[in-house]
Amino acid sequence: MTAFDDHERSQWAGRAAAYRDSFAALCAHPAEALLDAADVKAGDRVLDVGTGTGTVAALACDRGGRVVAVDAEPSMLELTRRRLPDVEVRRATLPRLPFPDGAFDAAVANFVINHVGDPAAAVGELRRVVRPGGRVAVTIWPYPPPPAQQLWATIFDAAGVERPADLPRLTPDRDFARTCDGLSGLLRRAGLSRVRCGTIAWIHRTDPESWWTGPAAGIGSPGLVMQRQDARTLDRIRQHYDRLTSAYRDAGGHLALPAAALLAAAAVG
Ligand SMILES: C[S@@+](CC[C@H](N)C(=O)[O-])C[C@H]1O[C@@H](n2cnc3c(N)ncnc32)[C@H](O)[C@@H]1O
Numbered sequence: 689m690t691a692f693d694d695h696e697r698s699q700w701a702g703r704a705a706a707y708r709d710s711f712a713a714l715c716a717h718p719a720e721a722l723l724d725a726a727d728v729k730a731g732d733r734v735l736d737v738g739t740g741t742g743t744v745a746a747l748a749c750d751r752g753g754r755v756v757a758v759d760a761e762p763s764m765l766e767l768t769r770r771r772l773p774d775v776e777v778r779r780a781t782l783p784r785l786p787f788p789d790g791a792f793d794a795a796v797a798n799f800v801i802n803h804v805g806d807p808a809a810a811v812g813e814l815r816r817v818v819r820p821g822g823r824v825a826v827t828i829w830p831y832p833p834p835p836a837q838q839l840w841a842t843i844f845d846a847a848g849v850e851r852p853a854d855l856p857r858l859t860p861d862r863d864f865a866r867t868c869d870g871l872s873g874l875l876r877r878a879g880l881s882r883v884r885c886g887t888i889a890w891i892h893r894t895d896p897e898s899w900w901t902g903p904a905a906g907i908g909s910p911g912l913v914m915q916r917q918d919a920r921t922l923d924r925i926r927q928h929y930d931r932l933t934s935a936y937r938d939a940g941g942h943l944a945l946p947a948a949a950l951l952a953a954a955a956v957g
Contacts, residue, residue: 690805691856693781697760703907704763708741710902714836715799716743718827718888718949725884725953726794726825728753735792735817737782738800742768745775748796756792758785783809790819799949801874802828806862811878820957824880827888827949831866836892836945839932840903840910846928852916871952880954892947896933899943900926 700707722744728734730752736745739757741764748755749772757772758780759765769777780786782797782804795814804810814824829837844851857863864870868885875883903910904922917925936943 689781690859692805692858695856696803696805699906699912700761700764702763703905704741704761704767706902706905706907707764708767710898710905711907712741712743713894713898714892714947715740717890717892717947718951719744719747719798721888721951722796722798722825722827722953723748723751725951726796726823728794728796732793733791735785735787735795735814737780737785737795737797737814738803739768739777740764740798742771742775742777744796744798745772745777749775753794756787783813785813785817787817789816790822792818793822794818795822795824797826799827799829801826802866805856805858807858807864807874808862808877811874811880815878815880815956818956822956823953824875824956825951825953826871826875827951828866828871830887830948830950834889834946834948835936836947837909839936839945840913843925843928843932844910844913846932847921847925849913849917849921849925851913855912866950868950868952871950875952875954880956883952883954885950885952887948888951889946889948892943892945893938894943894945896930896937896941896943899933899945900929 732753734748734753734755736757739745739759745757756776758778760781864874872883872885903914906915
């Protein structure tokens with residue numbers, strides 16, 4: 689485990705409900721495409737790694753998959769167990785998974801590889817637990833970010849908020865470009881074959897309070913910034929939030945935020 693992983697553990701600790709009520713809906717959008725890319729069908733043994741509140745696992749069950757869902761964060765596992773009482777839900781942390789080689793037909797990780805300290809090792813572990821001929825599929829956020837993600841940086845800049853300088857980062861030798869080329873290269877280096885990657889773009893519709901409550905509860909990169917601020921600064925951020933999100937409000941007052949993800953999939957063997 690790296691300092692980056694330790695930091696991730698503390699960032700997610702106890703935050704499952706806040707995630708469910710905010711960013712989980714954003715992350716849910718590419719879930720069906722992820723399962724399609726992993727070729728998940730009835731009867732398949734499917735591993736959902738970093739299951740969070742179980743969105744992808746639930747959809748894989750709907751397809752008739754025999755699903756195992758794992759996550760590093762106990763509060764996520766608790767919510768997933770409640771949501772999917774018939775699914776095997778276990779604590780497991782990339783880059784080590786407690787399964788034998790080739791145990792699954794497919795392994796999927798929806799917005800998880802971007803949360804690990806050694807992405808190549810994590811993808812290599814997904815490959816290890818999938819049988820030859822099976823599939824691995826992952827999503828991450830692209831860089832440069834689409835407006836849904838970029839908006840927070842714009843708000844913090846407008847509010848004059850400094851970004852924390854002491855956050856652990858991936859070491860350069862472990863980092864990769866958050867582009868299709870970068871993600872495809874990561875999968876190839878992990879020994880996967882027939883790698884394909886594409887961008888999924890959509891409009892994320894949410895109400896302004898839900899979009900605020902995630903970062904306000906410490907979720908995601910904007911949450912890291914928010915949790916370091918005093919009450920006066922938070923008030924100022926909120927004022928700029930109300931002003932700058934107004935450009936994305938529809939007639940009903942909901943936000944319509946352009947979002948995008950990179951989806952890459954590949955075969956084992
Ligand atoms: C952005 S959430 C995505 C959750 C879920 N896949 C979804 O689509 O809603 C990232 C999840 O990955 C989990 N996670 C982060 N690092 C992990 C690791 N090294 N091993 C396993 N899970 C991890 C977090 O606890 C969190 O539940």
